[in-house]
Amino acid sequence: MVHELTYLPQKFLLETGLLDQLSSRMGCQRCILGQHGEMLLVVHEVPEPGVPERKALFFWYDSSKEWHGSVTDGLVDLQKLLERYAQAIDVHEAVVDDADTAKEIFTILRHAGPLARSTRNLFLCLQEAAALFPKDKELRSLRDRAHENERAAELLYADARVALEFFRAERAEEQARSSERLAKLGFRLNLMAGFFLPLVALGGLMGMNVKLPYFVQSAFWWIFFGGLIFGAIILFVAGYKTGDGEDEEP
Numbered sequence: 291m292v293h294e295l296t297y298l299p300q301k302f303l304l305e306t307g308l309l310d311q312l313s314s315r316m317g318c319q320r321c322i323l324g325q326h327g328e329m330l331l332v333v334h335e336v337p338e339p340g341v342p343e344r345k346a347l348f349f350w351y352d353s354s355k356e357w358h359g360s361v362t363d364g365l366v367d368l369q370k371l372l373e374r375y376a377q378a379i380d381v382h383e384a385v386v387d388d389a390d391t392a393k394e395i396f397t398i399l400r401h402a403g404p405l406a407r408s409t410r411n412l413f414l415c416l417q418e419a420a421a422l423f424p425k426d427k428e429l430r431s432l433r434d435r436a437h438e439n440e441r442a443a444e445l446l447y448a449d450a451r452v453a454l455e456f457f458r459a460e461r462a463e464e465q466a467r468s469s470e471r472l473a474k475l476g477f478r479l480n481l482m483a484g485f486f487l488p489l490v491a492l493g494g495l496m497g498m499n500v501k502l503p504y505f506v507q508s509a510f511w512w513i514f515f516g517g518l519i520f521g522a523i524i525l526f527v528a529g530y531k532t533g534d535g536e537d538e539e540p
Contacts, residue, residue, distance in 0.1 A: 299360050302350045304330065316346040319411040321418040326353055331419060333412055336374045337404040339397070344408075347371060351423075365428055372432060375409055375439045379446055386449050392457040395450055402447040409440040 297316050298304070307325035322330040328351060335345040349368055350358045359367040382398050382405075389395050416433040423429055
């Protein structure tokens with residue numbers, strides 16, 4: 291029967307039972323069984339990063355027990371499709387192993403997610419087809435290959451997420467160490483300011499444009515060293531109370 295669905299290859303003379311299960315859109319990956327033993331496989335090409343649309347490939351099992359593909363007869367194109375999925379996964383796995391930045395991992399994740407979904411749906415489609423034709427060894431072999439791709443894609447997605455979390459944790463640790471160093475530096479500066487605070491206060495008092503008593507004028511060095519001693523006491527007390535800004539490990 292000549293069909294009017296433009297996305298199907300014109301050489302596919304599908305029976306009415308198959309055509310009635312199709313719509314004007316290609317739809318998801320699936321296995322469609324006809325009324326007279328015919329079957330149609332709708333599978334998707336390897337998804338491209340950042341492209342939501344999917345390119346569909348079709349494989350038709352006719353009443354004469356022959357497979358026909360969108361381009362060539364047989365299941366050769368389906369086998370090539372599975373190889374393309376495997377190559378795409380292998381390329382990303384190599385990048386994950388050598389990635390040095392979170393940006394590289396994020397780029398892989400954007401593609402690994404659609405890859406994982408597509409390989410899972412492709413495996414389910416071939417699994418259903420193999421269950422309908424249990425004696426077809428070639429179809430079973432393709433199903434097992436699709437399962438390998440599904441597992442590899444899921445591991446790729448999981449590894450990429452773990453790598454991204456590792457980069458996040460590493461950056462968080464670096465920021466924590468930097469904040470700790472800044473806090474210690476600020477604490478030491480505050481201690482120095484506290485050490486010189488009494489001396490500065492006394493210097494400001496003695497430097498005021500007022501007439502100081504004679505005993506104050508003759509006791510300059512006593513006041514100077516007294517300010518230093520008082521500052522040292524402040525430094526000791528503050529440092530002792532806070533452990534010099536460092537927490538000792540038990």
